[in-house]
Every structure is written in structure tokens, then in C-alpha cells.
Amino acid sequence: MANKLWNRDFIIACLSYFLVACSFSLLMPTIPIFLSQELGVEPARIGVVLSSYVLALLLVRPFSGFLVDTWPRKPVLLLGTLLFVAVFTGYYFAASVLFLIVLRFVHGLFWGLATVSANTVAIDIIPSARRAEGIGYFGVNANVAMAFAPYFGVLIYDGHGFHALVTAALLMGVLAVVAAAFIRVPARQCIAEKPPVSLDRFILVKALPILFNQLFLAFGWGTLVAFAVLYGKEVGIHNSGIFFLFLAGGVVLSRVTAGKLVDRGHLHRMMAIAILLIATGFTGFALFHDIRMFCLSALLIGLGYGTLFPALQTIYINMAPAAQRGTANSTYLTGFDLGISLGMLLGASFAEGHGFPAMYLLTGALSFMALIIYWFFSRGIFERHRLDRPASGKADRPVE
Numbered sequence: 001m002a003n004k005l006w007n008r009d010f011i012i013a014c015l016s017y018f019l020v021a022c023s024f025s026l027l028m029p030t031i032p033i034f035l036s037q038e039l040g041v042e043p044a045r046i047g048v049v050l051s052s053y054v055l056a057l058l059l060v061r062p063f064s065g066f067l068v069d070t071w072p073r074k075p076v077l078l079l080g081t082l083l084f085v086a087v088f089t090g091y092y093f094a095a096s097v098l099f100l101i102v103l104r105f106v107h108g109l110f111w112g113l114a115t116v117s118a119n120t121v122a123i124d125i126i127p128s129a130r131r132a133e134g135i136g137y138f139g140v141n142a143n144v145a146m147a148f149a150p151y152f153g154v155l156i157y158d159g160h161g162f163h164a165l166v167t168a169a170l171l172m173g174v175l176a177v178v179a180a181a182f183i184r185v186p187a188r189q190c191i192a193e194k195p196p197v198s199l200d201r202f203i204l205v206k207a208l209p210i211l212f213n214q215l216f217l218a219f220g221w222g223t224l225v226a227f228a229v230l231y232g233k234e235v236g237i238h239n240s241g242i243f244f245l246f247l248a249g250g251v252v253l254s255r256v257t258a259g260k261l262v263d264r265g266h267l268h269r270m271m272a273i274a275i276l277l278i279a280t281g282f283t284g285f286a287l288f289h290d291i292r293m294f295c296l297s298a299l300l301i302g303l304g305y306g307t308l309f310p311a312l313q314t315i316y317i318n319m320a321p322a323a324q325r326g327t328a329n330s331t332y333l334t335g336f337d338l339g340i341s342l343g344m345l346l347g348a349s350f351a352e353g354h355g356f357p358a359m360y361l362l363t364g365a366l367s368f369m370a371l372i373i374y375w376f377f378s379r380g381i382f383e384r385h386r387l388d389r390p391a392s393g394k395a396d397r398p399v400e
Contacts, residue, residue, distance in 0.1 A: 002384060003127045005134050010183050013122045014141050019176035020081055020114060021145035023088070023169040026153040031100070035135075035160050040095055051344065052101045056108025057337045060201045064116035065330030069323055071304075074185040080113035081180055083111045085173030088329035091166040093360070097226050116333060124186050129263065130349065131317065136259030136310035145249045145308070204331040206385045213378045214312065214335035215342065220282055220363045221305065222343020231356040235289040242291075243298045250302020251309075258307040262314055268379055270311045275374060278306030279367035283301050286360035319385045 014311050016032050035041040035049060087107045094100050095283050119138070134190030156165045262270050281300030284293055320328035343363075351359040 003129050005127060005137070006128050007125070009125045010122070010134065012157055012179055012183050013118070013125060014138055016081070016179035017118050017122070017138065018141035018145055019172050019179060020084065020118070021142040022149040023085070023173040023176065025149035026165060026169045026172070027091070027147050028150055029036045029155070030150075030153050030157045030162065030165060031104075033157065034094075035097070035100070038062070038162065039097065044298060049104055049265060050101050051341070052346075053108030053111065054337060054341050055102040056105045057112045058334065060109045061116060061330040061334040061337060062114035062327075064113045065120075065203070065327035067113070068117050068120045068326030068329075071183075073117060073124065074180075074183065076113070076119040077121050077180055077183075077185075078177065080110055080117050081173075081177050082172045082290075084110035085170065085177055087321035088166055088170040088173060090162060103157045109378060111243045112333075112388070118180075119313075119333075121185055122185060123325055123329070125183075127262055132262035132267075132310050132314040133259035135313050135317075136255040136257075138310050138376060139313075140252055140376075141256045146248070148248075152221060156243065182246045203326050203334070204316060204320055204324065206381075207316055207328070207331055209381045210312075210319075210378050211331060211335040211338075213338040214332075214372055216366045216373070217278060217305075217308065217315060218336045218339020219343040219347070220278060220301075221336065222340035223347040223359060223363050224301070225340065225344070227347065227351065227356060227359070231360070232294065234356055235294075237289070237291055243294060245352075246295045248296035249303040250299045250304075251306035253301075254284045254303045254306030255257060259310040259314075262311050267311055267314065268375075270307055271315075271372060271374060271379075274311060275367060275371040276352070277307065278303070279304075279364050282364035282367055288356045288363060303369075315382050318387060319382065321387060332388050 019354055031049065041049075064080070084107065087103065087110060090103045090106075094103065123131065124137045125137065126138070153165060224247070232243055233317050258270055258274070277300050281297045281302075281304060284300065285297035288294075289298070313329070316328040316332040317325060347363070349363060
């Protein structure tokens with residue numbers, strides 16, 4: 001029973017995370033529509049509003065990890081989620097671009113705290129022998145929310161308006177808080193003397209080379225979020241939203257299986273397969289423009305990222321002691337926040353001068369580069385600093 005994954009608390013944690021991710025994702029596709037149709041904002045200023053929450057995430061992630069590692073984790077989870085939900089009330093009064101920029105920034109701050117604390121609490125609940133598998137299942141909740149909530153968000157917006165959509169997001173957020181209140185978090189051993197405040201309390205310093213490697217892969221995710229639909233329309237695929245359906249399907253399909261293989265000792269092999277799938281998918285996305293290759297590329301990219309997420313998060317967690325799990329999680333999430341931001345900003349600049357196909361070909365090349373960096377550099381960094389030691393013969397051979 002000690003290794004039982006689907007226990008009461010893990011199920012409740014998954015439900016709470018799914019609800020809070022749905023509440024966040026409901027507004028993602030509709031804020032640009034609201035800004036354009038109801039406030040008459042031009043596209044350049046819409047981009048500023050959308051990116052303000054990413055800036056907040058970059059600022060708050062390291063401090064979120066510090067809070068989660070310093071204070072009892074359940075109260076931090078409840079506070080972060082409650083504040084995140086409370087900010088939804090501000091959208092009822094949104095009437096200017098400046099107000100929305102500030103509101104999205106504040107929302108990003110509490111979203112960062114809520115997600116870091118939720119991931120860390122989940123890892124405390126998951127049996128260590130099934131950690132990667134549990135991380136995979138837990139992360140699927142956010143992926144499913146990101147796949148389906150935007151679709152229903154647009155339906156609610158079109159049928160009932162922006163305020164009704166905000167109300168739906170608020171109600172889902174309240175349910176997330178209620179669910180989180182019932183999670184029983186294992187008590188941590190009290191540390192008589194608090195460690196001194198240092199850089200390593202805010203970011204996992206020894207994992208910075210892994211984070212650098214991660215940027216090459218998160219860059220691609222940023223280009224997808226920002227430009228996949230526009231690119232599809234440019235190459236003549238009018239129903240380009242289908243890309244995200246296949247992307248989400250690939251992510252969900254691989255996340256529920258990749259974690260088990262990581263737990264069985266195939267971490268490095270799964271990382272290599274994940275990066276290869278991502279690189280191949282982006283290359284096909286750039287070179288082939290018919291609907292079948294469009295969907296196949298989306299599926300490959302989804303399978304790659306779905307395999308990457310739990311494997312990469314396991315790398316960070318296994319390089320940190322239990323007292324720094326929050327720091328490890330915040331470092332992992334910061335790597336994606338920073339890489340996604342670079343993908344949005346630098347990808348846009350490159351596409352403006354060379355076109356979307358060239359941008360996605362560059363993204364594929366960066367992914368192949370990430371595979372080389374991981375296999376010949378990052379793999380060794382992890383093996384030197386990992387705190388868990390696999391049983392002999394059950395894991396990928398360590399790098400000398």
C-alpha cells in the first residue's frame with residue numbers, strides 16, 4: 001500500500017489542479033478577442049497585455065519555490081490558489097489596456113505561486129518509487145485543461161459574453177480551492193536551524209546547465225502557442241485549430257506512459273526519444289504543408305513534449321533534497337517560462353524577416369542541438385548531482 005499512487009489525496013490534488021488550470025485556460029483565447037472587439041485595441045498592444053503575465057511568472061517563480069520550501073506547503077497552496085481565484089473579480093471592471101496589463105501581471109504572480117505549490121504538494125503525496133509516473137498523471141490535468149477549456153471558453157464568450165465567461169472561471173476556481181482544502185499533506189521533518197538565505201534557496205544552482213538545455217526546447221513551445229494558428233492559415237489550412245487537438249492528444253497519450261518508463265530506469269533514453277520526436281515534428285511542420293502532415297507533425301510534437309515534461313521534471317526533483325523540492329519545481333517551471341518568452345519574442349522577429357516556415361525550421365534545428373547538448377553534457381551533469389541512486393542494472397548507465 002505504501003506505493004499506491006491513486007490514493008485519496010492524490011486524486012483530490014489532481015482534481016484541484018485540473019479545476020484551477022481550467023479556470024486559467026478559459027480566458028486565454030478570449031482576452032485577445034475582448035481587447036480587439038470590445039476595446040478596439042490593435043494587435044501590437046494586445047501582445048503587451050498577453051505577455052505581462054509571463055513577466056510576472058519569471059519574477060515570482062524563484063520566490064514561490066522559496067516560500068513552499070520555507071513554510072508549511074498546504075497553507076501556501078491554499079493562499080496562492082485563493083489569491084489567484086480572487087483576481088478573477090478584477091476582470092468585471094476591465095475597461096482599459098493599462099488596467100488589463102496590471103491585472104494580468106498580478107494574476108501571473110499568483111498563478112506562479114499556485115502552480116509551484118500545487119506541483120510540490122503533489123510530489124510530497126506521490127510515492128517516491130512511482131514519482132515520474134505520478135508527475136506524468138498529475139501534469140495531464142493541466143494539458144487536458146489547456147486542450148479543452150479554451151474551446152468551451154470561446155463558446156461561452158460567443159453565447160453569453162465576457163462577464164459570463166469570467167463568472168464561469170471564478171466558479172471553477174472556487175471549486176479548486178474547496179478541493180485543495182481536503183488534501184492531506186505529509187508532515188515534513190522540522191529543521192531546528194533554518195539554512196541561510198542564499199541564491200540556492202531561490203533557484204537550483206546546480207541545475208542551471210539543465211535549464212540552459214531546456215531553453216532550446218521551451219523556445220519551440222513558445223512559437224507554437226503564439227504562431228501555430230497563424231502559420232496554418234498562411235499555408236492554406238483554414239481549420240488550423242485542429243493542430244492543437246492533435247498536439248493535446250499526443251501530450252496526453254505520452255504523459256500517461258512515459259513516467260512509468262522513467263521510473264523503471266530509462267530516464268536518459270526517454271529524454272533522447274522525446275527531444276528527437278520534438279525536433280522531427282518541428283522539421284516536418286516547417287517543410288510539409290498539407291493537412292495530413294500538419295496533423296502528423298502536431299502529434300509528433302505532442303508525443304515529444306508529453307514524454308519530455310515528466311522526465312525533465314524528474315531530473316530537477318532528483319537533483320534536490322526534499323527540503324528544496326519547491327525550489328526544484330520553480331526552477332523547472334522558470335525554464336519553460338523563459339524559453340516560451342524567447343520563443344514568442346525572438347520567433348516573431350525571425351518570422352517577420354524570413355517567414356513562418358523558416359522560423360519552424362530554425363526551431364527544429366534548435367531541438368536537434370538540444371539533443372546533442374543533453375546527450376554529451378547535461379546527462380553527465382545530472383549523474384554527478386543526482387541524489388537518488390538507481391538499482392544496478394535497472395537504469396541507464398551513468399556517464400563517467
